[in-house]
Amino acid sequence: MSSNNHHHSMVTSGISTRSKEEIIIERAMESCLFKSMMSGVAGGLFGSLMGLVFGGYSSAVDTAVETQGTVKQKWLAGSRVAKNACVRQAKTFALWGTVYSGTECAIEKYRAKHDLWNSLVAGCITGGVLTSQPKIPMGSKARATQMSVGCGGVAMFSLALDYFLEHRE
Numbered sequence: 001m002s003s004n005n006h007h008h009s010m011v012t013s014g015i016s017t018r019s020k021e022e023i024i025i026e027r028a029m030e031s032c033l034f035k036s037m038m039s040g041v042a043g044g045l046f047g048s049l050m051g052l053v054f055g056g057y058s059s060a061v062d063t064a065v066e067t068q069g070t071v072k073q074k075w076l077a078g079s080r081v082a083k084n085a086c087v088r089q090a091k092t093f094a095l096w097g098t099v100y101s102g103t104e105c106a107i108e109k110y111r112a113k114h115d116l117w118n119s120l121v122a123g124c125i126t127g128g129v130l131t132s133q134p135k136i137p138m139g140s141k142a143r144a145t146q147m148s149v150g151c152g153g154v155a156m157f158s159l160a161l162d163y164f165l166e167h168r169e
């Protein structure tokens with residue numbers, strides 16, 4: 001039996017069998033806002049994991065553990081540093097996921113095309129946002145240079161990833 005015989009269609013004789021609620025939920029889940037929020041949550045979780053794994057390799061953990069005090073005090077100091085690394089990485093990856101996903105979705109809907117240009121532009125915008133660092137004082141030329149490098153780097157990373165995952169034949 002071919003796999004087509006096992007395929008169950010949601011449309012019978014041109015009449016949709018989905019309820020209004022199913023259609024509303026489907027439309028909401030296809031919205032750029034929903035995709036952006038879900039990517040932000042996933043990015044935050046991934047960032048927490050990255051912070052947990054790689055935060056333990058930071059020199060700040062070594063310094064905290066090498067301080068004088070009881071084993072409990074050293075453990076607490078090291079835990080605080082690792083927690084801070086988790087929070088910092090979670091924020092970064094959540095921002096990355098939110099901005100990239102929302103931007104790519106909006107561009108795709110506007111252009112009505114799914115191609116590599118969407119990844120390139122979304123990556124550039126995301127890289128610029130991630131490297132803008134508005135809390136760090138610097139001149140406008142330095143900030144523009146930093147954001148340009150971020151734009152180019154994330155755009156190339158996004159383009160390569162999208163090409164190898166979706167567009168390569």
